[in-house]
Amino acid sequence: MTSPIGCAVIGYGPQHNFGWAHSAWIDATPDLRLVGVCDIDPARTAAAKEAFPGIRTYNDVAEVWADPEIDLVSIVTPHFTHRPLTVAAFEAGKHVVVEKAMCLNVAEATDMIEAGKRAGKMLSVHHNRRHDGNYRLIQQILRSGAIGEVFHVELSALWYGKPNLAWYTEKAKSGGAFYYWGPHAVDWVLGLIPQPIATVDGYFHKLVWHEMTNEDQTTAVLRFEGGAVAEISFSYIDCLGRPSWRILGTKGGILDTGAGGAAGYEKMVRGPSGGSLTLVTIGPDGRKEEQVPYLESDWDQYWQDIADHLLRGGPVPVPGEMGRRVIGVLETAERSSASRHTEQMLYE
Ligand SMILES: NC(=O)c1ccc[n+]([C@@H]2O[C@H](COP(=O)([O-])OP(=O)(O)OC[C@H]3O[C@@H](n4cnc5c(N)ncnc54)[C@H](O)[C@@H]3O)[C@@H](O)[C@H]2O)c1
Secondary structure, eight states: OOSSEEEEEEOOOSSSOHHHHHHHHHHTOTTEEEEEEEOSSHHHHHHHHHHSTTOEEESSHHHHHHOTTOOEEEEOSOGGGHHHHHHHHHHTTOEEEEESSOOSSHHHHHHHHHHHHHHTOOEEEEOGGGGSHHHHHHHHHHHHTTTOSEEEEEEEEEOBSOOOOGGGGOHHHHOOGGGTSHHHHHHHHHHHOOSOEEEEEEEEEOOSOTTSSSOSEEEEEEEETTSOEEEEEEESBOSSOOOSEEEEETTEEEEEOOTTSSTTTTTOSSBOOOOEEEEEEEETTEEEEEEEEOOOBOTHHHHHHHHHHHHHOOOOSSBHHHHHHHHHHHHHHHHHHHHTSOEEOTTO
16 A cells, blocks of 8 residues: 555534544545545535535445545444444445444444454544543553552543434434443543453433433443452533542542543644643652643544554554444443443453
């Protein structure tokens, strides 16, 4: 394969402008070339053509599969379409980047991974939020040993209000409430605690917003083999709120309210993150508390890593197996909520 690699974005939706974001990231990566954008809605391909005048547009994925100039597709469509579109792309001989949530369950993830192996093509899940400036800073602090061994993490996205997000709130299409922000949160936690997951407990509630089929609140508690615990909560019915991140280590802790975080991430290829987090360390002189500004968010690095893999044999950023582990946590949490028992992590 030679540079630049021909790419098509599939799905140019209006809800988060994320087809635009993928197109802009590809356009900004010298080793990649945005050949075209596909959406079943002609109004959306017209919007893509306006933003990127030199591209081809397609309203049927069969045209993408048949285009010999396209080696890589980026799938930015609703969650229930990820498995069929990914498998079809592999059958057409394309490499695949697929948005989070990778798919609806572990069985679908396995289908996607196996289809990629059969085709001898790359499968990567777009867990771009690991490039957020606050998360990069948290990783840096943990690696430095400043807060010692991490034993407890709480991650929350909580508010009170009826969601109005079309297919996102239809469980059969979205996977459920946990599949919106949950994949980011689970991916973050798994990146911080390098231990096998022993068990998962899930607590799902359906109490207030009966107009939608998604749950109102979902919590997963992960117990790692080494003893660390992570609690991840997402809610449309929490009127109290909580900081986005609480991380406890044996020598300190991190508190991040999330304010000033990844704002505008769908409008920028890279950028300063604006916020800061609270770092507490316990040293010989006692407790020290400081505000540390977030690092820059380098979302474009993901795309350079994709090109480095395809052109120069570098590692696949977020291979399908990593995406499946994330989906495994979500599915195991749901099983636990239904069984009302602690469940062994699926396929760990
Ligand atoms: N990584 C992130 O930070 C992030 C942010 C926003 C959205 N997302 C993800 O991006 C994906 C899309 O979300 P969205 O908010 O853009 O949704 P959206 O509803 O705004 O857009 C989806 C688009 O896909 C098109 N589409 C549906 N089926 C298609 C098909 N078979 N072929 C071609 N086009 C098709 C629709 O017409 C629509 O324009 C989801 O997986 C979502 O979770 C990720």
